[in-house]
Amino acid sequence: MDAVSAVLRQRAREAEPLGKVLGWSLLVHVGLTVLLAVVPASWLGARLAEEPAVVMQISLGGAVGPRDGGLSTLGGRPVQQVQPVETKKAIEAVRPPAAKAPEMVERTRAAPKKQTATAKVEAKDPRSRTPTKGAEVQAGSAVAQTAGRGQGFGLSAGGGGTGGYLDVANFCCPDYLATMVDLITRHWSSKQGADGTTLMKFVIERDGRLTNIQVERSSGTPAFDYYSQRALSLTRQLPPLPAAYTGERLTVHLNFDYVR
Amino acid sequence: MVGLVAQASPISLAVLVILLLFSVVAWAIIAVKLAAFRKVDRQTAQFIQVFRGAAKFSDVQSVCASLAASPLVGMFLAGYAELNAQLRHSPAAGSGSPGTAASRPTLKSLAAVDRALLRASSAEVNKLEKRVTFLATTASITPFIGLFGTVWGIMSAFTSIGAQGSTDLSVVAPGIAEALIATAAGLFAAIPAVYFYNHLTTRVKVYATEMDDFALEFLNISERNFT
Numbered sequence: 236m237d238a239v240s241a242v243l244r245q246r247a248r249e250a251e252p253l254g255k256v257l258g259w260s261l262l263v264h265v266g267l268t269v270l271l272a273v274v275p276a277s278w279l280g281a282r283l284a285e286e287p288a289v290v291m292q293i294s295l296g297g298a299v300g301p302r303d304g305g306l307s308t309l310g311g312r313p314v315q316q317v318q319p320v321e322t323k324k325a326i327e328a329v330r331p332p333a334a335k336a337p338e339m340v341e342r343t344r345a346a347p348k349k350q351t352a353t354a355k356v357e358a359k360d361p362r363s364r365t366p367t368k369g370a371e372v373q374a375g376s377a378v379a380q381t382a383g384r385g386q387g388f389g390l391s392a393g394g395g396g397t398g399g400y401l402d403v404a405n406f407c408c409p410d411y412l413a414t415m416v417d418l419i420t421r422h423w424s425s426k427q428g429a430d431g432t433t434l435m436k437f438v439i440e441r442d443g444r445l446t447n448i449q450v451e452r453s454s455g456t457p458a459f460d461y462y463s464q465r466a467l468s469l470t471r472q473l474p475p476l477p478a479a480y481t482g483e484r485l486t487v488h489l490n491f492d493y494v495r
Numbered sequence: 496m497v498g499l500v501a502q503a504s505p506i507s508l509a510v511l512v513i514l515l516l517f518s519v520v521a522w523a524i525i526a527v528k529l530a531a532f533r534k535v536d537r538q539t540a541q542f543i544q545v546f547r548g549a550a551k552f553s554d555v556q557s558v559c560a561s562l563a564a565s566p567l568v569g570m571f572l573a574g575y576a577e578l579n580a581q582l583r584h585s586p587a588a589g590s591g592s593p594g595t596a597a598s599r600p601t602l603k604s605l606a607a608v609d610r611a612l613l614r615a616s617s618a619e620v621n622k623l624e625k626r627v628t629f630l631a632t633t634a635s636i637t638p639f640i641g642l643f644g645t646v647w648g649i650m651s652a653f654t655s656i657g658a659q660g661s662t663d664l665s666v667v668a669p670g671i672a673e674a675l676i677a678t679a680a681g682l683f684a685a686i687p688a689v690y691f692y693n694h695l696t697t698r699v700k701v702y703a704t705e706m707d708d709f710a711l712e713f714l715n716i717s718e719r720n721f722t
Binding site for chain 2: 237238239241242243246247251252253256257259260261263264268
């Protein structure tokens with residue numbers, strides 16, 4: 236064997252050992268896997284199924300509308316108003332004035348019309364009602380300015396709702412919500428010497444406990460937020476959720492309106 | 496996460512274990528190679544400095560043992576061995592007294608030195624590239640292994656859905672989520688392998704050009720001094 240081959244063979248024999256590093260690599264991989272298993276699922280981007288996603292919002296006081304601007308949820312009642320009478324006007328085509336007959340010619344008289352038999356039959360029909368037309372009072376849908384003001388929340392039939400909404404698509408039982416509002420307002424008064432609205436969010440558990448009470452949108456006045464929170468905390472216990480509602484819990488968003 | 500893996504079928508588990516092994520070996524190779532290449536960089540720079548500063552090849556040879564990681568050392572040793580072999584058998588070295596211009600040793604064949612350098616060069620490139628090919632294998636195979644695990648998992652998920660007779664999301668989703676872990680693991684193994692395979696092969700190419708450069712330099716010096 237020549238000298239060059241000997242050198243090459245000698246060089247080829249020196250290689251980096253892999254064994255020790257392999258052990259370290261295995262250790263790191265196992266560590267990472269364990270870490271991945273231990274880490275809470277929310278860190279990896281999974282959403283915990285704590286609250287149902289908002290599918291649809293149901294307002295407690297009518298449809299969620301613009302701010303009421305003086306119309307209150309309780310004050311906005313349907314009033315009666317006069318319905319304008321519908322009159323039909325026939326549209327006439329524009330025609331040239333009829334030619335006047337000359338004076339000398341004797342006027343022809345139209346023969347009197349004979350009354351038809353059908354008209355008499357109609358008059359005699361005892362079942363027909365006499366058609367009425369004219370000024371008549373009917374229920375309208377306009378909202379009147381009553382200068383009244385609701386409590387800020389509540390169940391009302393009309394007006395721009397500013398009450399609150401639920402996180403479920405179809406909540407079965409409005410009675411339950413009425414009870415809820417009633418119980419909460421026992422610990423609360425809207426007259427606080429300043430204007431403002433706090434949107435609170437809380438969860439009603441199956442057994443009626445109020446949990447997870449939090450300020451969703453602050454009024455800007457910490458005292459109001461605290462007062463709203465206090466009202467919910469004092470309420471603490473509602474009747475259990477109605478059996479017709481199958482969800483485990485009910486998330487409610489409720490406005491607390493404060494007035495001077 | 497724990498629950499997903501714990502209820503996986505044996506095939507899915509096997510796929511995950513295989514992928515883990517691939518990843519372990521690939522990362523070990525990456526670590527070893529990066530460390531080795533860093534050493535190569537450092538020692539090559541030192542060797543070049545010594546080589547250009549030295550007056551005699553024998554001076555250079557004395558530092559070779561301490562700079563063994565550099566591929567240029569291998570080439571130098573091979574070229575020097577060939578030079579020695581030729582000079583030992585040349586008539587000038589045998590008869591005349593050394594030191595005089597007339598008795599200066601001469602090379603029989605410069606081409607033989609060139610060939611020796613070429614042999615050393617390819618051997619050194621082989622040595623540098625050793626185990627890097629495993630990274631290429633990992634990069635191309637592991638996504639497929641992961642995909643296999645996923646397909647198998649989805650198959651069994653649908654079988655169990657059929658058995659339960661329900662298409663409720665809570666029945667369908669866990670099986671598919673469990674199946675998708677295999678694809679994720681495959682990609683997890685493959686992506687670093689692709690990156691470091693490209694990185695390491697590019698560096699080997701750079702070393703190869705450095706070695707070519709060194710071969711030409713060595714030949715020049717040999718030609719100047721021994722012909």
